[in-house]
Amino acid sequence: MSLMSEITLEYKSLDKYYGNRPVLHNLSVALPAGKIIGLLGPNGSGKTTMIKLACGLLTPTHGEVLICGKKPGAETKSVVSYLPERTYLPDWMTVQDALNYFVDFYQDFDYARAVKMLESLQVPAKARIKTLSKGTKEKVQLVLVMSRQAKLYLLDEPIGGVDPAARDYILNTILTNYNEDATVLISTHLIADIERTLDEFIFLQNGQIVSYASTDSLREDMGKSIDTYFREVFRC
């Protein structure tokens, strides 16, 4: 039970500016271990920025972000598994090269599991990344990211722009493989598709958190799904 109260990811009165443009403003939130959490909000609300800060791709303008109590750096990156909303594997690599790359750099990478998943996807290890379709590339990346036994999974728009079958595959892969003591933060604007898998959700609007609650309590207290609630909060 002590694990449940542990904080995996914490933002402390964090501001982020791009030049003079504020993207996140006075953001404070602490996410516990062992939960799947939805990061929900309209386009441009700062979801990707929040995630990039946690994986060390950006630095805060003010305030700080902590992963298991530490600022982003080599140490935190070894426990954070990040899926960006784009394909990032170099063209020249083969699938096998990519596997070797992850084995070399991430100690928590489960090679056998990744190979098994790639087999079930029917992606040959010898295939060049360049020759794969966009959808397959995304699935290969998901396999690599979810084959790690990380403490924090940051998944940026994993189901954006895919067909329903692929969406089911992606959600199943996440549910089957994530480490139970870990926190999974999934950003998306497709709430209806994902809300059943969420323990908790964060609503982000104009760089500020407007709501952070548990899915069950929303349904118990207000009798509403996240999707319905989202439509109310963000009504134009």
Add this chain to the structure above:
Amino acid sequence: MLAKLIKHDFRALSKVLVPTHLAILAATIIATIGIAVNTRNSWSGVLENSYTLHVLETIMMFICVLMLIAIFASLILVAFIIFQRFYKSFMCDEGYLSFTLPVTTSQLLWSKLISAAAWIVINMLVVALCAVIFVLFGTSSTQFANTEFFRDFFGFISQANAMLGSKLVLPTIEFIVMMIVSVAYNILEVYLCLIIGGVLSQKHKILAAIGTYFGINMVVGIICSLAQIPMVTRLTNNYTYAPETPMDGVEAFDFVFGAINPYFLLSIGISIVLCIAFFWASHYLLKNKLNLE
């Protein structure tokens, strides 16, 4: 982790650079054979009377010479490939992979610097090998291999060694240091420019990088000239008139080396300082200012 980074960077470069260097060697061999055949033909006078063959011969000679020039210019190609790799893995989508690895920013930079420097050294060695092949087999009209040149070359070196001996150690070391520093300097300068280009502009990263390159070169040029002013004044004051008594070899060496050495050391010093500055600036920008779109 640094070793792993270097391994992967080196492999990534090798994917393109190994075939490139094999092509360079092949081109050298072809050009050498072509020129060797040509020289032999002209000397033996077989073709004197055939106009067409003569034109053909000229064209072939021309192509072979172009090929040789291209081989010696391959450093430019290698540099381009190295910087393209850096740009792709740090400034493009691949950056999402590079910057989320469990390594420090300085490890990333060191790895890129070391793998690039290693490939530049390999390129120099390959080009040197090409030069040897060409001189050995492409320049003699009478023999199969032209060993005369090398005999002269090594003769000169042993003569110099016999005359100057230990005096050659310092300049040799300085020269090697200078080579290493200038390779590092040139790599780090372009790296920094590419990073600044990425920080300044999302859409025209390369254009911004090229602008920065000219900017930095101008500033460095001015700094260097300023630093050299006292040096040049000293040089002109002390060495305007050569000593009246004729010098022997050792004296001449001392005279020239004494004149050049301070200048040499100064430029090594400036380069090292700039290398550190470039590295530090790259590190700071990558860590704090970069935002991959």
Add this chain to the structure above:
Amino acid sequence: MTWQFDSDRPIYAQMSEQIIAGILSGYYKMGEKLPSVREFAVLASVNPNTVQRALFELENIGLIETQRNTGKFVTNDEWRIDMARKQRGESLAAEFLKSMVALGYTCEQTIDLLKKSEKGDESDERNNA
């Protein structure tokens, strides 16, 4: 088994109801091993913690039992299953009757209607309505 969830009630509650339905219909047989939490999560595309909570409720009412290291099993206790069936039947009947009354039927008319529909006399039913 297909999983359907309404959007106005907690998913764990709906999930435990549906697992109960599975047990009562014999989809999950007495004494049979149930899927693991992960497997349930993937089958129903829900959060593993939600499954955990649903199973916890079922365990509380004694419909399933945990055997150490081997997983969760449907109970062998017939009495408990009958109890669950009775409870479920009563609440469905009450709900149904409420809806029928809202449509303007009396209790007796409803019973008649049920008897008719059991005979499969659908055309008659339509005429009456």
